[in-house]
Amino acid sequence: MRKILKKIIPITLLTLYFLSSYFFNNQLVRIDAYMPYAVEVFWVIMTLMIFRDNIDFHYKFSFLHIFELLLLIGFGFVICILAKYLHIAIPINKSDPHTLILLLIVAPILEELIFRKTLFSIFERIYNNSTFIVIVTAIMFSYAHFHYIFSVGRTYQSFIIYQSVYTLVMGLWFGLRILNLKSINGTIIMHFCVNIGFLAGLFSPG
Secondary structure: OHHHHHHHHHHHHHHHHHHHHHHOHHHHHHHOOOHHHHHHHHHHHHHHHHHOOOOOOOOOOOHHHHHHHHHHHHHHHHHHHHHHHOOOOOOOOOOOHHHHHHHHHHHHHHHHHHHHHHHHHHHHHHOOOHHHHHHHHHHHHHHHHHHHHHOOOHHHHHHHHHHHHHHHHHHHHHHHHHHHHOOHHHHHHHHHHHHHHHHHHHHOOO
């Protein structure tokens, strides 16, 4: 019975995530634009409390890590420049301060807590296989960006598809790194670097 409960709890939490993030996302947005984020924050806190998981923010910088962060800034920059080159419309308002807050603070922290901490914890309790967890959470990370294709206009659908491809790469990269770093702080900083590079490309001429 205890073994069954150990599976039921993470499966239930996973189901709640899918329902709130994908099936009822539009309804939450109608209540308030920031309601989906509030629900995700609540879900993360609830899941971590249920599992009694601690968030390890310990992160040691080394020359190799600094090189990786610089590489990620370049990765983000190239992603944006390539989108411009391919004439893919980017749905980001550069003059809106809320956009900067979402890209540089909310997205790196909240998305990493969801995909590289909370979902990792859930899948470890369902099927504890590192390769499986990295692949599945990377696909979920990509789909979390792709599912907006159903609610945006045709102008931005190309970007949504484009974004789902590079976020899959990010998901695999960050998933493998969290296994090594053992610290969510590391992937938060990595995510921030990609986004800062993307913004640099967005504000660059051309």
